[in-house]
Amino acid sequence: MVRIPGADYAMGTYEISVxxxxxxxxxxxxxxxxDDCYVDKDQNGSWEQVSDASWQKPYFEQSAQHPVVCISWSDAVAYGKWLSRETGNHYRxxxxxxxERAARAxxxxxxxxGDDVDLACAYANVADQTGKQKYSHWTIHNCRDDHVYTAPVGQFRPNAWGLYDVLGNAWEWTCSLYDGEQSACAPEKGNESRVLRGGSWYNFPDRVRSAFRYLWRPTKRNDDVGFRVARIY
Structure with a gap:
């Protein structure tokens, strides 16, 4: 059991889109x-850092409604500051x-x-039968969501609090240090690993769980890592 300190907060209904x-x-x-973004440039299951890969070019097709990926932690922090200035509200x-509290609902x-991994495709864009047709080595959820890569935000069923894609689609940056206080935000400077949550279109069942944490340095960018923001009251 944990106690979340500080003010009330609201979570973005969707992941930030392209x-x-x-x-x-x-x-x-x-x-x-x-850093240069990790992408599957040749579409052969071999991820590598590519100098011209970016949120505009993750080496798979996206529309304006897809979750933005190839985003560093610094990019996500900068977005929250800009949105705060634009709206007069506090976003981060x-x-x-x-x-995790918001994801669990x-x-x-x-x-x-629930606990049945094979129900995932009604609720999340994950490694599934669709992806396995392209990446035969994947361990998958035994269901079909009809997306190999990202899906437009809000295409699957939300959780009980009305949040979409909190599991699957794109990993989501948090402001916490991986080896630090999970209820606090990390200083903006420093290269210590930050916490990623939620799993992505690429991930097998063990990583698409409410409790699972992953770690990534704040300068790293990957074709399955994006973010959503919280509003602090």
């Missing part, structure tokens, strides 16, 4: 920062504990739809 992130860069003049990445099962 269109929303594009509007941020256009209006703010900010440009994405970080959620802490790891804030994220008061459930105690491994996933917000």
């Amino acid at each position: 269109g929303e992130y594009r509007r941020f860069e256009q209006n703010s003049g900010y440009r994405s920062k970080g 990445l959620p802490t790891s504990e804030e994220w 008061e459930t105690t099962t491994e996933r917000y739809w």
Whole structure:
């Protein structure tokens, strides 16, 4: 059991989309920062860092409604600051504990739809039978969601609190250090690993769970890593 300190908060209903992130860069003049993005450039299951890969070019097709990926932690933090300035409200990445509370929506099962991994495709875009047709080595959820890569946000059933894609689709940055206090935000400077939550279109069942944490350095970018924001009251 944990106690989440501080003010009340709300979570974004959806992951930040390509269109929303594009509007941020256009209006703010900010440009994405970080290491070269890891992508499957040749579509053969061999991920590598590619210098021209970016949120605009993750080496698979996306529309404005897909979750933005190839986003560093610094990019996500910058988006929250910009949105705060634009709206007059306080937005930031959620802490790891804030994220898990919102994702669970008061459930105690491994996933917000229950413990049956093969029900995933009604609720989340995950490694599935569709993906295995392209990546035959994948360990999958035994169901079909009809997306190999990202899906437009909000295509699957939400959790009980109305949040979409909190599991699957894209990993989501949090503001917490992996080896640190999970109810606090990390300092903006420093290269210590931050917490990722939720799993992605690429992930097998063990990683698509409400409790699972992953770690990534704040400069890293990957074709299955994006974010959503929290509003702090």
